[in-house]
Amino acid sequence: MEVQSCKPQSYVQLIKTSREDLVSQIKNTKCLLENLKQNDYFSMEDEEIVMQFTTTSDKVRQILDLVECKGEKTAEYFISVLQRVTEAYYSLQPWLKRIGFQATEQIQRLPVINNDPVTLYSRKLKHELCCDSKYIKSYSHKEEMILQETYVDGIMELINTTNENMGRIEGLHTLFDEKGVINELGETIYIFGDAGMGKTLLIQKMQHMWAKGEYYSNIKFLFRFRCRIFSLFKMNTAISLSDLLFKYNCNPDQEPEEVYKYILHFPETVLFTFDGFDEIHSDFDLTSVPEVSSPDSPSHPVVLLSHLLSGKLLKGSKKVLTARTGSQIPKNITRKKIMLRGFSTNNLMEYTGLFFKDPEIHKQVIKHLQANHNFSSLCSIPLFCWIIFKSYEHFHSINDSHDFSNSSVTLTDIFLLICEVYMNLSSNTPSLTVTTRSQLETFKKGKNMLLSFGRLAHQGIEKSMFIFDNDTIESSDIPEKNLKLGFLRTVKVCSELGDHTSFEFFHLTLQSFFTALFLVIDDKTDSAELLKYFRECTYEDNKKLVPSTLSCLCARKSNKGDPFKNNDHLQFINLFLCGLLSKPKHDLLKNLVPSSILKMKRKALKQQLFKSVKLHLKGLPRSPFLGYSRVHALIDFIWMARCICETQNEKVGKLAARGICADYIKLSFCEASSSDCGAISFVLNHYHKTFALELDNNNINDYGVKELIPCFCKLTVIRLSVNQITDEGVKVLCEELTKYKIITFLG
Numbered sequence: 088m089e090v091q092s093c094k095p096q097s098y099v100q101l102i103k104t105s106r107e108d109l110v111s112q113i114k115n116t117k118c119l120l121e122n123l124k125q126n127d128y129f130s131m132e133d134e135e136i137v138m139q140f141t142t143t144s145d146k147v148r149q150i151l152d153l154v155e156c157k158g159e160k161t162a163e164y165f166i167s168v169l170q171r172v173t174e175a176y177y178s179l180q181p182w183l184k185r186i187g188f189q190a191t192e193q194i195q196r197l198p199v200i201n202n203d204p205v206t207l208y209s210r211k212l213k214h215e216l217c218c219d220s221k222y223i224k225s226y227s228h229k230e231e232m233i234l235q236e237t238y239v240d241g242i243m244e245l246i247n248t249t250n251e252n253m254g255r256i257e258g259l260h261t262l263f264d265e266k267g268v269i270n271e272l273g274e275t276i277y278i279f280g281d282a283g284m285g286k287t288l289l290i291q292k293m294q295h296m297w298a299k300g301e302y303y304s305n306i307k308f309l310f311r312f313r314c315r316i317f318s319l320f321k322m323n324t325a326i327s328l329s330d331l332l333f334k335y336n337c338n339p340d341q342e343p344e345e346v347y348k349y350i351l352h353f354p355e356t357v358l359f360t361f362d363g364f365d366e367i368h369s370d371f372d373l374t375s376v377p378e379v380s381s382p383d384s385p386s387h388p389v390v391l392l393s394h395l396l397s398g399k400l401l402k403g404s405k406k407v408l409t410a411r412t413g414s415q416i417p418k419n420i421t422r423k424k425i426m427l428r429g430f431s432t433n434n435l436m437e438y439t440g441l442f443f444k445d446p447e448i449h450k451q452v453i454k455h456l457q458a459n460h461n462f463s464s465l466c467s468i469p470l471f472c473w474i475i476f477k478s479y480e481h482f483h484s485i486n487d488s489h490d491f492s493n494s495s496v497t498l499t500d501i502f503l504l505i506c507e508v509y510m511n512l513s514s515n516t517p518s519l520t521v522t523t524r525s526q527l528e529t530f531k532k533g534k535n536m537l538l539s540f541g542r543l544a545h546q547g548i549e550k551s552m553f554i555f556d557n558d559t560i561e562s563s564d565i566p567e568k569n570l571k572l573g574f575l576r577t578v579k580v581c582s583e584l585g586d587h588t589s590f591e592f593f594h595l596t597l598q599s600f601f602t603a604l605f606l607v608i609d610d611k612t613d614s615a616e617l618l619k620y621f622r623e624c625t626y627e628d629n630k631k632l633v634p635s636t637l638s639c640l641c642a643r644k645s646n647k648g649d650p651f652k653n654n655d656h657l658q659f660i661n662l663f664l665c666g667l668l669s670k671p672k673h674d675l676l677k678n679l680v681p682s683s684i685l686k687m688k689r690k691a692l693k694q695q696l697f698k699s700v701k702l703h704l705k706g707l708p709r710s711p712f713l714g715y716s717r718v719h720a721l722i723d724f725i726w727m728a729r730c731i732c733e734t735q736n737e738k739v740g741k742l743a744a745r746g747i748c749a750d751y752i753k754l755s756f757c758e759a760s761s762s763d764c765g766a767i768s769f770v771l772n773h774y775h776k777t778f779a780l781e782l783d784n785n786n787i788n789d790y791g792v793k794e795l796i797p798c799f800c801k802l803t804v805i806r807l808s809v810n811q812i813t814d815e816g817v818k819v820l821c822e823e824l825t826k827y828k829i830i831t832f833l834g
């Protein structure tokens with residue numbers, strides 16, 4: 088199309104010749120009037136004349152008449168407003184290009200107020216998000232920490248379609264660049280990681296940076312969704328896309344239809360964050376979902392979500408989706424895959440510095456971290472690190488030195504610790520009294536409190552419910568003051584009926600812990616109920632499921648198969664059961680449960696664990712390999728090892744070691760973390776013979792190498808490549824391997 092130069096032509100003339108286009112395309116007269124008036128091109132009377140007309144077209148005609156009458160400068164400013172407020176006059180942008188409009192410097196210097204509903208809405212979203220994302224809300228209200236002062240960029244790795252590492256991403260600002268794209272047609276950036284690796288916090292950081300205008304400047308709208316809210320919708324719910332965007336996020340104050348139209352027209356200006364895809368447990372019947380979706384017709388929210396992710400709705404918008412490792416996300420929708428691997432040694436040092444401002448305490452914690460690799464490997468998972476630091480800070484503040492230097496710390500230990508911290512906070516007694524109370528006394532005194540939180544957690548798990556409304560909270564017997572302790576945090580839930588406050592456990596893993604605690608300390612829970620989640624964790628091989636966008640969204644309830652394959656939150660319940668019913672916890676637990684019941688539960692768990700371990704090991708694929716008998720263990724093996732390690736029971740460890748029945752154990756690509764090496768080591772340590780171990784392509788880092796120390800005396804082959812191991816880990820490896828000199832292959 089020919090570009091006219093606007094210089095030789097008069098602006099008045101130009102408006103006259105384009106009158107028809109201008110009348111049909113200008114929808115926002117308010118913005119024009121306000122700017123023309125502010126810069127004295129229009130008077131109050133002019134505005135009143137325009138406002139007498141009822142339809143937008145008539146108003147525009149009147150504005151054009153007045154502009155033409157007022158001459159060249161007014162016409163030039165008028166066109167300049169159309170050019171500068173692109174959100175309001177986007178349909179006129181091709182016309183402006185065609186006429187090659189460029190305002191004179193004098194006109195360019197004049198201000199233009201952008202009060203367009205689209206811009207106002209974008210600003211409102213930013214303002215709300217900036218307030219909401221400022222604090223990390225894992226804490227009881229008074230202790231909220233500022234995100235910017237606590238956030239540390241953990242390890243973020245680009246992963247290809249065959250799950251190989253393609254290098255690290257430099258930071259969240261590079262999330263949408265071309266590096267690491269595995270599917271040009273996919274629109275979803277998929278971020279995954281184990282429980283507590285920091286997915287939610289990363290999303291919060293992204294939101295905060297956008298809201299502050301530091302990242303993603305081409306994004307005008309950021310709609311955030313926590314996937315767990317999709318479980319709250321009834322089966323027959325049908326809502327429109329605009330309702331999902333506005334009512335469940337933030338409503339535009341002006342002309343929502345115009346804002347929605349803009350969103351449909353410019354989907355590339357929209358960013359969605361969907362956090363916790365694995366937390367959707369919808370009963371919605373997936374077979375009835377239509378293939379196509381219209382932005383105007385109401386559908387079930389789960390269908391809208393699926394169509395947004397697949398690009399059937401708002402094609403071109405950006406999507407960031409998070410889920411726990413192992414969630415099934417269809418390849419065709421995924422643009423990039425990013426795995427969160429938690430804190431590296433340097434990240435951990437940085438976080439320690441941010442957390443402990445007092446140099447003395449900081450020094451002590453670093454000393455503990457260096458002395459106890461079990462403690463530091465747990466700390467490479469941000470959630471566990473926070474819990475440990477939080478507990479450390481608390482005990483330090485009450486002069487009760489908790490020494491982590493040489494003890495073996497299990498996950499159950501750290502969750503018991505955080506319970507102790509919050510229960511101590513609940514007593515309004517001065518800290519002097521608190522110091523005198525032991526863990527045992529704290530738990531004894533807090534039994535009813537633990538039971539009430541446990542009952543709530545259990546009730547939620549039973550219904551796949553992670554958010555509790557006010558009615559549920561009221562019907563639980565948790566006193567109001569205990570709601571503020573820190574176990575629960577408040578969440579704003581948006582709905583068609585308006586916003587309301589609900590509650591959730593500060594982390595899903597804590598809900599799992601409380602469920603396990605409830606099953607153990609509730610007198611009425613029998614062994615069938617206690618072991619229910621072991622049975623529920625039996626799922627069919629995921630590969631057999633059709634990988635459609637929707638097939639991943641609904642709970643698969645009746646599948647059977649490997650006992651260590653499951654939903655993480657259920658697997659964590661089993662893990663905590665193993666920890667709570669272990670021998671080292673006996674002294675604590677016998678004060679909370681009658682001895683006979685505790686004995687019965689311990690026996691039942693032990694039997695179940697023996698059965699599950701045998702069944703799992705029997706099902707592992709085996710094959711001869713280079714003269715070895717090789718067993719190919721999968722991610723579920725790691726869960727088995729975690730459960731066994733949590734029991735600290737040598738007998739179960741021995742049973743598992745015997746049941747492996749192979750001298751070559753392949754654990755590559757199993758998403759094992761450094762603390763998992765402690766669990767692997769706990770099992771393999773019971774091996775009597777020498778063996779080969781493949782642990783490459785995991786996330787074990789230097790701490791993991793240290794956790795493997797008990798195994799090195801029996802290792803003839805070890806593969807550890809692609810594992811974030813630095814010189815420090817290599818040094819340990821060298822020392823160990825040269826000590827025994829039995830290694831034949833190191834890779």
Ligand SMILES: Nc1ncnc2c1ncn2[C@@H]1O[C@H](COP(=O)(O)OP(=O)(O)OP(=O)(O)O)[C@@H](O)[C@H]1O
Nearest residue numbers: 225237238239282283284285286287288469470473
């Ligand atoms: N990058 C980080 N910097 C500092 N602290 C972090 C970071 N990531 C996580 N944390 C801490 O760990 C806690 C848990 O993190 P988060 O809820 O983001 O984990 P998650 O991966 O979403 O877990 P889940 O999959 O179980 O939902 C946070 O509340 C915060 O205290």
